Amino acid sequence: MKKMSDKQGLSPDAVIDRLKAKGISATRQRVQIAELLFAKPQHLSADQVLERVNREDSTASxxxxxxxxxxxxRKGLVREVIVDPSKVFYDSNTSEHHHVYNLDSGVLTDIEFTSINMAELPPLPTGTTPVTVDLIIRVRESS
Amino acid sequence: MKKMSDKQGLSPDAVIDRLKAKGISATRQRVQIAELLFAKPQHLSADQVLERVNREDSTASxxxxxxxxxxxxRKGLVREVIVDPSKVFYDSNTSEHHHVYNLDSGVLTDIEFTSINMAELPPLPTGTTPVTVDLIIRVRESS
DNA sequence: CAGGTAATCTGGACTTATTCCAAAACCTTC
DNA sequence: GAAGGTTTTGGAATAAGTCCAGATTACCTG
Incomplete structure (x- = not known):
């Protein structure tokens, strides 16, 4: 029988299909990284990805x-969330949503927030088309 | 008669008052930087500020x-706009507004966009209070 | 105005995330 | 199994931003 990923995510084959669907050739390293990211909706920094991938036996540089x-x-498999000049997260939740960043704890949370939709954007400078719409609400603990 | 700043901005005294109103003591360097920023609503990076301030005779490190x-x-005289991990802008327009960032040209533009207001935010994680709400629309030239 | 204390400024070293590079490893496909 | 393109790799390079300890300045009090 087929071995499923140990972290309740997609099977390796499903991950490979997802990469191929975007025209990305499925190398060992890419599959490993994708399996990690797609295991569940989450926010990981490059450092965290490096650390977790290299926890296993075969590694990536x-x-x-x-x-x-x-x-x-670039291919839309993951969303870059720029929270802090030196804190970029990669979000494996690709559905439309926004973010709350807790300045005290450093925790990034998704929020559903439909009152902004790509469809009804304000007038943009002429000759430009929107690529991403990012709303980040920064919060503090209200002690 | 009083000499006004050469760059159609606030007079030096007005700048000093604005700093003092926020409890910031008006040192030479701070006044210089504030005069530059408050001359008009604009977006400048730390580098640009450094470069422009040091164009004059008396400089800042x-x-x-x-x-x-x-x-x-921190004092709310200026707004930090994080556009790119290595492109932080300081926006001297402190009124409520949002931003359009042109990925091709690197130009950051203000937009008025009242359909998101601090008053009607989505439910935030319990025990947190909003500090800033930043909407950034990234666009490309639609060649 | 002089002296003292706290705040601020400075140059340069340091840190840290990210990119760059040229060589090695790896797939395909014939 | 050799050719040719694509990926990966370690280490060097880059660049923004922070840190630090000593020098300077601002500010208060008498």
């Missing part, structure tokens, strides 16, 4: 982690 | 530029 995350972001 | 911009941002 720092350069590959960056290449791959950028590739995935 | 890199460390001071960073200290001062962070101080101004």
């Amino acid at each position: 720092k350069a590959t982690i960056y290449n791959t995350l950028n590739l995935f972001a | 890199k460390a001071t530029i960073y200290n001062t911009l962070n101080l101004f941002a």
